[in-house]
Amino acid sequence: MSQNSENYPEEYKNWSLQFFGRKFVVTPNVLIPRLETECLIKRARTFIQKEQIKTVIDIGSGSWIIGTCIADIVDEVIFIDISSEALLITEKNFTENFPEKKSRYIQSDLLSQLSPADFSSLRGPILFLTNLPYIRDEDWKNMSKDTHFEPKIALFGGEKTGFELYEKLFEQFEILCMLESLDSLYCIFEFGFDQRKIAEETLKKYKDWNYSFFPDYAGIERFWEISFEQNP
Numbered sequence: 001m002s003q004n005s006e007n008y009p010e011e012y013k014n015w016s017l018q019f020f021g022r023k024f025v026v027t028p029n030v031l032i033p034r035l036e037t038e039c040l041i042k043r044a045r046t047f048i049q050k051e052q053i054k055t056v057i058d059i060g061s062g063s064w065i066i067g068t069c070i071a072d073i074v075d076e077v078i079f080i081d082i083s084s085e086a087l088l089i090t091e092k093n094f095t096e097n098f099p100e101k102k103s104r105y106i107q108s109d110l111l112s113q114l115s116p117a118d119f120s121s122l123r124g125p126i127l128f129l130t131n132l133p134y135i136r137d138e139d140w141k142n143m144s145k146d147t148h149f150e151p152k153i154a155l156f157g158g159e160k161t162g163f164e165l166y167e168k169l170f171e172q173f174e175i176l177c178m179l180e181s182l183d184s185l186y187c188i189f190e191f192g193f194d195q196r197k198i199a200e201e202t203l204k205k206y207k208d209w210n211y212s213f214f215p216d217y218a219g220i221e222r223f224w225e226i227s228f229e230q231n232p
Contacts, residue, residue: 007145020069024093029085030063031154036216037131040190040223041069043214044129047188047225048073055122059110059130059169062154064090066129068097075123076102082109083153110165111172116179125184132169134192136162163198166191174206177228187226196221 009032011017017026019033020041026032044066047053054075058067061079063086071077071094079090087105094103106113119126134157135143147155158164166189176182191199196213203211209228213221 005145005149008149009146012149019065022069022097024064024068025089025096026063027089028149029083029151030089031150033063033065036222037065037190039214039216040129040131040188041066043223043225044070044127044188045073047186048127051125051127051186053127053186054124056127056129059128060132060165061090062086062131064093066131068094070129071098071101071103076104078104078106080106080108080111080114082107083151086151086154110169111176119176119179119182125186126182128173128185128187129189130169130187131190132165133157134162134166134190134195136160161195161198162192163195163202166199167202170202170206173228177208183229185228188223189226190223193220193222199224 011026011032012028015025015027017024017033020038048056048070055078056067056070056074057078057080059080061067061081062083064079067077067079077094079087079094081087081090084107087107091105108114133153133155135155137156137159139162140156156162157166173185176185203209203226209226211224211226213224215221216223
């Protein structure tokens with residue numbers, strides 16, 4: 001579809017976006033952030049200050065919004081995304097907002113390219129933040145026309161439920177929880193407005209994890225906190 005289409009997003013036309021009090025560059029290589037993600041960011045900021053988190057890992061960082069909007073209160077942000085184009089935009093936005101802040105940019109399918117050594121070198125508890133693609137592949141037919149201009153890799157999470165990427169990520173987390181060097185692992189994630197049930201059913205498989213859900217601005221529970229501690 002042409003950029004001259006009446007449905008072409010203004011953010012892509014202007015290559016800019018205002019979000020959470022900051023101005024960012026946004027291109028068709030990244031998802032346009034939604035207002036609901038502010039709920040995740042606000043919760044993360046409160047959690048970081050309460051637990052004195054030093055390192056945050058933004059998985060599937062895509063539009064860079066989450067990791068950048070908490071960077072002022074942590075020592076380091078690690079951005080992970082499967083898209084090299086998205087990581088270039090991430091680095092540009094992060095360095096423009098926080099030129100002196102420590103950061104890393106890793107191209108990886110979730111955590112597949114990271115080794116145990118990558119985590120054992122980090123100080124203190126780790127907080128993972130993510131808003132992975134969670135729309136079922138076939139549901140693109142029911143989506144608004146403006147979303148057709150956004151990268152499909154940032155929207156669609158699987159053929160059966162759309163929750164497949166989270167299921168894959170949890171399997172990787174389970175391996176991380178076995179590392180003796182990792183004392184505490186915390187996560188705050190966003191999922192689809194209609195995926196509360198499948199989210200809870202998936203988490204029941206992990207007996208040692210503690211979790212709770214919290215709502216968006218409309219009162220819909222579409223975020224969760226997960227924690228695992230070696231020596232609680």
